[in-house]
Amino acid sequence: MTSADPIESPLPRASARSYLLTVLGEFTYPDGAAWTTVLLKVLGGLGVEEHAARQAIARSAAAGWIESERQGRAVRWRLTNAGRAVVEEGQRRSEEFISAPVSWDGRWLILLVSLPQNERTTRKRLYGGLTWLRMGNPTPGLWLTPHAESVDELRDLITRFELTDTAICFSGRTEDVGLTDAQIVRRAWDLTELADHYRNFLEQYGGHRPAGGDDVLLRHIELRNLLQRFLRLDPQLPEQLLPNWVGREAAELFRTRRDQWSTAAHTRWNDLLNA
Template sequence: MIASNRLARQPLPPPSARSMLLTVIGEFLYDAEEGAWTAALMKVLGGMGIEDHAARQLLSRAASAKWIKRERVGRGVRWHLADHGRALAADGIKRSHAFLDGPSPWNDEWLVLTITVPQRKNSVRNRLNGGLTWLGMGNPTPGVWVTPHVDRARELSELISTLGLTESALVLTGNLRPGGLGNHEVVDRAWDLTDLAESYQTLLTQDGASEPGDDDELLLAYIELVSLQQRFMRLDPQLPKELLPEWIGRDGAVLFQRRREQWSAQAHAHWLRVVEESAPK
């Protein structure tokens, strides 16, 4: 396999090798009871530009993190999703459906978090900020995070509990009242979407400029597509039309949906062939 590099100009910074592995296992192992041979994963990761020794380290670290688990079969090793990896994949699939379907009509309710993290807990703060961004939350004023996606309250509570911050957090839902910021002022302060809009524009202007030639290229292009969608999902708060009437990100979601429908079946079929051909002789 040869790395695809379909886009001449990358709309977002490249993903880490760890992120690419999570994309592959989440997409192809989630519903695959048979798992995947080491050689199949190595071949695909190699196609994404990850060298053999780095790919083997990646698999070992993913196993230590409980993303995947080994099954020794004769002289070979087959990999399956472990419980933590399955939970991560399920969360990604759920968020992907929401991203591709677009936000539901908004009922004027916000999910609000007020929280303080001690200065000495930098690593906790970084994990919190990353988790809040994944939940689509913005930061309009110091110590306050908001999102119009009130259905993510359970996930927010789990994040706070996991980080041990329950005693310094207040979570609530409700409408804004006169006397403070209005809905659109909250949006302006909580999210700066200028760079993200430019990234979407870079993506959209290159669609169709280069098509995959054979099955190997299509499989890699599909993996790159899913990875790119995941990175856009992490950055895009997916605000409803009531708060952001014109948003290029919705055109981006349509592109991802169309390309996934176009390539998914063929990519998954070729993946199964790669797994079969990689079985120990």
């Protein structure tokens, strides 16, 4: 597989497994499959060495996200139910991100939760889950998000960590006591570095035009992978809380490039799959 030099990523380099799930989610969801040889070619075009690509496939299978099918001496891979669930969640969040922002009704979803200091690993995993739910941490033990509709996901997270006996969750508007909404945002999220990443993304992808073939396929995958990684960093705050946010301009570029590159990228993928 040949391609033009890759665009320098505005974020730290993606892992082999991250690229693998992007490829499978984009081109095999919901019930398609991909030959090992095609996955190795495409991941190689993205700069992933063969041993790292094979390791990513093996680890994804061990995690229960993908399963193999053998046809003669050839092997192909498809998403399991668990893998499809991961892809579906990513797709839902991606569509929310690149769609027009929804007006905020002023309500916060608020969680009071704490873990003993000696449960460092559990606390790190919990905080990672809360961050994925776009929650910020303005004061110790308090997490909140303007995305009050995330309550079901938050309930599942707290249940999974067996914290239902100690956590307290409620929703509501702030009063004229203590921190204002603007002060909450400044304390809960440090978005300076993320804004710089977005500006780098706009500069690098704003004028890029793939040549077609392998190039458009690889650039499309890079773009989809970048979108997923930005989703893990951006709390997607409403305009009332964060006006003039550069992330909204980036979301528009993600949407534009996806619409421009998707058809050609899928055509090239099918060519490789059927070669």
